[in-house]
Amino acid sequence: MVDDEQVDSYEHTPVLLREVVAYLDPQPGNRFIDGTLGAGGHAGELLAGSAPDGRLLGFDRDPAALAVAARRLAQYGDRLITVAGSYGDMAISAPEHGFDSVDGILLDLGLSSRQLEDAERGFSFLKEGPLDMRFDPRQGETAADLINNLDAKELADIFRRYGEEQQSRRIARLIVVNRPLLTTTELAGLIEREIGRRGRPGRHPATKVFQALRIAVNRELEEVERGLNGAVGLLRPGGRLAIISFHSLEDRLVKQFFRQASRDCTCPPEQPVCTCGGQAELKLVTRKAVQATAEEIAANPRSRSARLRVAARITSGRTYGPPDD
Numbered sequence: 001m002v003d004d005e006q007v008d009s010y011e012h013t014p015v016l017l018r019e020v021v022a023y024l025d026p027q028p029g030n031r032f033i034d035g036t037l038g039a040g041g042h043a044g045e046l047l048a049g050s051a052p053d054g055r056l057l058g059f060d061r062d063p064a065a066l067a068v069a070a071r072r073l074a075q076y077g078d079r080l081i082t083v084a085g086s087y088g089d090m091a092i093s094a095p096e097h098g099f100d101s102v103d104g105i106l107l108d109l110g111l112s113s114r115q116l117e118d119a120e121r122g123f124s125f126l127k128e129g130p131l132d133m134r135f136d137p138r139q140g141e142t143a144a145d146l147i148n149n150l151d152a153k154e155l156a157d158i159f160r161r162y163g164e165e166q167q168s169r170r171i172a173r174l175i176v177v178n179r180p181l182l183t184t185t186e187l188a189g190l191i192e193r194e195i196g197r198r199g200r201p202g203r204h205p206a207t208k209v210f211q212a213l214r215i216a217v218n219r220e221l222e223e224v225e226r227g228l229n230g231a232v233g234l235l236r237p238g239g240r241l242a243i244i245s246f247h248s249l250e251d252r253l254v255k256q257f258f259r260q261a262s263r264d265c266t267c268p269p270e271q272p273v274c275t276c277g278g279q280a281e282l283k284l285v286t287r288k289a290v291q292a293t294a295e296e297i298a299a300n301p302r303s304r305s306a307r308l309r310v311a312a313r314i315t316s317g318r319t320y321g322p323p324d325d
């Protein structure tokens with residue numbers, strides 16, 4: 001259970017809120033899935049817009065976030081259903097709750113400001129805390145488990161693949177020589193001292209390593225792939241899928257998925273005749289990623305890196321007009 005104080009302290013300003021609502025266009029009676037409920041900012045607007053009888057199924061892996069969202073959105077009663085688990089499982093769990101032909105699905109990827117600011121969660125290199133980084137603190141390996149048990153090559157692979165860190169091997173060797181490392185500031189301090197502030201000005205040298213560890217701990221890219229694949233089959237024809245990503249690895253995945261799913265034939269271009277018989281399942285609604293306005297970035301700097309892409313479900317032979325931009 002969470003109390004009012006915890007609800008009030010769970011600050012998270014939803015990004016691209018106006019744009020998400022415009023693209024998902026909630027109407028009375030609509031049904032939505034929010035795969036990343038967080039503090040419920042986007043979900044609240046979708047529930048308000050689909051009054052009096054629209055319903056929303058909200059997933060989050062973080063039980064604390066779910067408890068806060070449930071309390072914040074209590075006014076919507078049984079129009080909100082929450083699921084403690086990954087949106088990667090939505091293809092199976094959404095139909096169990098009667099959500100199998102929905103009007104819109106939202107994934108607002110990554111972590112919330114609240115999770116970042118809570119030192120005990122271990123996401124931030126600026127706050128002393130255990131190297132945890134699990135969205136669901138009840139299960140799975142922590143960042144400390146990876147840092148202290150993997151060999152230098154495995155660590156370097158994580159830093160390169162999930163952080164695009166150019167000094168991945170050097171940092172991995174440094175960690176292996178200096179471990180055990182148990183806290184965020186031990187790890188960040190080591191990287192800062194030994195690698196220095198050579199990267200982008202204003203960016204802490206441990207930024208990419210922390211991003212990489214968080215992605216590896218939570219298998220985030222695998223979950224995005226599972227979520228995207230599962231979401232398409234849950235949309236009614238014309239239903240929309242809206243994805244907000246915060247770094248290039250996620251955005252690239254989303255862009256490639258949308259491109260692939262919006263093509264009929266996926267045979268190699270050099271093949272003269274189509275043999276795959278593929279049919280597009282999605283139609284792009286946004287041709288380019290939508291970004292926050294200057295006003296939103298000024299009010300919420302976190303929105304600077306947000307990229308929103310939207311696609312609509314099609315059934316074979318049906319189209320829904322050209323993309324918006």
Ligand SMILES: C[S@@+](CC[C@H](N)C(=O)[O-])C[C@H]1O[C@@H](n2cnc3c(N)ncnc32)[C@H](O)[C@@H]1O
Nearest residue numbers: 014036038039040041042060061062086087108
């Ligand atoms: C950026 S926040 C969402 C904020 C939310 N849209 C709002 O308006 O408050 C992302 C949330 O997704 C959750 N999350 C991350 N990966 C997840 C996954 N695979 N399945 C379900 N929730 C996930 C995190 O715990 C976090 O609460």
